[in-house]
Amino acid sequence: MSHDETPFDPYAKLVRMANQIGTFFESKPHDEGVAGVAEHINKFWEPRMRRHLFEVVDAGGGDLKPIVLEAAGTIRRPAPEERKAG
C-alpha cells in the first residue's frame, strides 16, 4: 500500500523538472537546445527555484542531464536570499 509517506525533497523535484525541460530541447540542434533550456528556466523559474538548481549544479550536478548542466552557464544566478528570519 502507499501509506509510506516520503518526505518532500525539493531538489529531487526540481532536478526532475529541469531534466524534463532538457529532454524536450534534446531533440533540437545542440546549441539551440542548450540555449532553449537556459531561456526557458530564465523565463519561468522563480529565483528560489533557480537557487536550488544552482545548489545542485555547484555540488557537482547530481542527476541533472548534461544539456541542463551545459545550459547552467547561461541561466541567471539569482540574487542572494533576502530572507530576514525564520
Added chain:
Amino acid sequence: MGLVHEIDYGTPASRAEKQITLTVDGFEVTVPEGTSIMRASMDAGIAIPKLCATDMVDAFGSCRLCLVEIEGRNGTPSSCTTPVAEGMVVHTQTGRLKDIRRGVMELYISDHPLDCLTCAANGDCELQDMAGAVGLRDVRYGYDGDNHVFAKSWGALSDGTANMRWMPKDESNPYFTYDPSKCIVCSRCVRACEEVQGTFALTIEGRGFGSRVSPGMHQDFLSSECVSCGACVQACPTATLTEKSVIEIGQPERSVVTTCAYCGVGCSFKAEMRGDELVRMVPYKDGKANRGHSCVKGRFAYGYATHKERILNPMVREKITDPWREVTWEEAFAHIAGEFRRIQYQYGRGAIGGITSSRCTNEETYLVQKLIRQGFGNNNVDTCARVCHSPTGYGLGQTYGTSAGTQDFDSVEHSDVVMVIGANPAAGHPVFASRMKKRLRQGAKLIVIDPRRTETVKSPHVEASYHLPLKPGTNVAIVTAMAHVIVTEGLFDEAFIRERCDWSEFEDYAEFVSDKAYSPEAVEAFTGVEAETIRGAARLYATGGNGAIYYGLGVTEHSQGSTTVMGIANLAMLTGNIGRPGVGVNPLRGQNNVQGSCDMGSFPHELPGYRHVSGDAVRDIYEALWGVKIDTEPGLRIPNMLDAAVEGTFRGIYIQGEDILQSDPDTKHVSAGLAAMECVVVHDLFLNETARYAHVFLPGSTFLEKDGTFTNAERRINRVRKVMAPKNGLADWEVTQRLAQAMGLNWAYDHPSQIMDEIAQTTPSFANVCYDYLERMGSVQWPCNDKAPAGTPIMHVDGFVRGKGKFIRTEYVATDEKTGPRFPLLLTTGRILSQYNVGAQTRRTPNVIWHDEDVLEIHPHDAEQRGVRDGDWVRLTSRSGETTLRATITDKVAPGVVYTTFHHPDTQANVITTDYSDWATNCPEYKVTAVQVGPSNGPSRWQEEYEDLSRKSRRIEGHMEAAE
C-alpha cells in the same frame, strides 16, 4: 427596465446573398432568397399569427394558423413553409384567412383547459395571444367529448369514469414540468431537441388525436435521454413545458442580459427577475457564443447563489483548528494587511502571493494581480489556468506567436472535418457540442482522439468516422504519427507553408516526422491505436476540406502537454487549416473566465496582455501608472508556491475563487503546503475545501451581483451585469480594493468600467475595449484596437502573429508515470454534463439528481479479474494515496484504463493524482496516474478522517454546526 423583448421571426434567417423583393399587405420588403413569407412579413413589421413556428427551429407547417393569400396562387399556403419570390404580392389578413384562423383556433381551444388565470404561463402564453389575435370569441364544441384535458370524463353526459387520454403532469425533472393536458402538439419541443440540442430525446407518439409528446419510449423526462438543456421549455408556446421557478414565483417583470458563469463557452442569458428574485435564466438569441441555446447548468443550475451554505460575513481565526469568528470587513482587512506585512518583514518580500480566479470577472482578476504586483511587490500570482490550459499558452505562443484560440464558435458552421482531441464537448462544453453536432448532421466528418468512447464519439445521428482510443499519455506519438502520414504521403499544403511558415523549419520538421519511428505502424504498439485508423484520420483531416481542431484538457494535462499543443499547431500549419472560417486550432477552455484571467496578467511571468515581466518597456507602463517598481523576476506558480510553503519560504496567500485543495493534484502535498502557511485568505462563496486551512474567510459575490466582463474560449469579451445587490455586501472587486487600501494602496475605483479603462489603457490588445463600446457592440473578440476596431473573430488571417509560423519538433517521451505490478492500471479523469469543476456550485443545486457521487469506470475484463461487480465499493490506490468510490462497469474505457470525475470532495480523486507535470508549464498530469483497483468495504481511513476534519473546520462561533 422592463423585459428585454426579442423578436421571433418564426423561421431561421436565410444566408443567401441574392435579395428578393415582395409586397406584404402593400408594404414592399426585400429579404435574402430562401426567406419564408412569415419572416419577410416580420421584417416588414407584420406579425402573422403562428403557433408551430419559432425561429429557433426550421419551419414545420403544422398549425395552419399562419396561412396567407398570394396573388396569382391558389389556396392559402402556410407562410412559414412558403419561400418568398420576386414580385410576390402577399395578403396576411383577408376575410377568408380570418375565418380559417378562427376555426383553427377554435379547434385548438376545444381541447385545452381554460384555467388561464391560474396557469403558470399567464402573461407569457402564445396560445392565449393567438386566441386574442384571431378574435376567438366562442368555442362551439364544448368539452364533453374526447379530450386530453380532464382526468375523468366531464360535462353533462359525464359518468365520472377515468379519461384514458388524460395524462398526469410529469414533474420528474427538477427544473421543469411537463403537463400533457396543455399540449397542442405543435412539435416545437421535439424539433428543438433535435435541431438545436441534437439529443433527440423527444418524439411525438401515437397518431391523429392520440398524438402527444413523449420523452424517450413513453418515459418520464428524468429517466429519458433528456439532458435538461431547456431548449424544449423555451420552445413551448404554452404552459406544457414550464420552469418550476415560474410556477412557484410567477412571471418576471424585468430582465437583464448577462453572461453565464459556468464553462468557457460563455453563453449569453437574460436573467429574468421579479424584484430582486431571479425567476429564470433564458438564453439570449443575440448571444454570439450560444445563439440562443443553453445547457442544464447555465439555464437552471443557479440555485447555489442563494444556497443556505453561502457565507455572507467575513471571518477570522487564529489557528485552523479554532472555530471561525465572524468579524467586520474592517477587522478582516486590517488583520490580513497586518499579517501579510508581518510575514514579508519576517520571511522576505517573496513570502506571500495570491491566486486569481478564473470564475471572477476580468476586472476582478486584474485587481488581484495588481494587488500582488503593486502591493506585495512580487510576481507570485497564478491562476487556475496553471492546472488546465497553461500548455496552450506556451505551445501556441511558441508556434503561432499568441496563445489565442484561432476561431469564433460560428466558425464550426463552415467546417468539413472536425477533429476533437482530449475533449468531450457533449459533457464539458455542451452548447458548443450542440452547434458542432448540428454541423456534423449536415455532413461534416468527425475524428475523435480520446481514450474513452465518450458521448462525443457516437450520439444520435452523429458518429465519428475515426475514433482513436489511445492509451493515456501517448498524445504526442499519435499527433506526430498523423504528421508522419501527412508528410510522407504528400498531403501537406505546400503553398500555404511556403507563404506563411518558415520553410527551413518545415523541412527540419518534415525530416523529423518522416522517421519510421513515427509511422503509424511503429506507434501502434504503445498507443494502442491501429495504424490504419491513424492513417485514415490523418488523410481525412488533411484532405477533407476545412479541418478544425478542438481540444481540451486531455491534451494539456500531461507531462508532454505543451508538446502536444505544438504538435496540433504543426498539423494545422501542415494542412493550411489556419486563417479562415471553418478551420483553426481551438482550445476549449474550462472555466467561464479562464481565458480572461490569463489575459489579465495572472501568470507569474507575465503582465496583462502576455508580456513578460522582464521586458523594460512593459514594466515602464505599469511603473508609471502604479508608482512602484515591478519585480523583474518571474514569480512562483501554484505548485511552486506549495513547494516553497513546505520548505518554509512561502507563508501567506490570498486565494480568490479557487479551491486548490480539491482541484489541484496530489492533495496531500497541497494540504501540507497550506498547513505550513501562516496566513491563508480564502475569498469564496462557500467554505470550500481549501478554507479548511484558511485563517481568514472573505465572502464572495456571485456573477448575478456584480458588473464586469468575462472572456470566453473564443476571446469574446462579454458583459456581466448586476441584477441584484451582493448578498455579502461587497462585490469581489470591492473586496480586493478594500484589501489593497488596507495595505496602503490608494485605489479609488467607483465602478468596474474604470478598471476596464485602465486595462485598455495599458494593454494593446484591449485598446478599444470599454463598457460603452461593449454596450453598442454586444461583445467583441480581442484583439480589439485601431487595427481591428470590431474585434478579431479569426486570428492569423493574413499571416501569423509571430510573423512566420514555426514548426517545432515534437519528440514523444513516455511519461515517467508508468504502470507496473503494483499499479497496473492507468487512471484518467474528466467531468460530466451536470456537474462543474469541483462542484462547489452544481453540488448545491438539484443537478445532483443526475450525479450525486463520483464513480469509477472500469472495463468488464479488469473488473472480473479483480472480483469487482457493478456498484461495488472499490479502493483506488496510486503511489500518492488511496480513496474509495463505487465502480461502474463499462466498455467505454479500454482494458487497462479506468476513469473517474472529480466533482465531489468526499471522493477526493486528487488524493490519487501525482505531482508529475508538464515540462514547460508545470500543468499537472491529471490525465495519467498508475493505479490499482480492488474491492473495498467502504470509505478509506483518509476519507473518514477528512470528513471529520471538514466538519470541525467549518464550525462558526455562535452558529449551529452546518449540516451538509
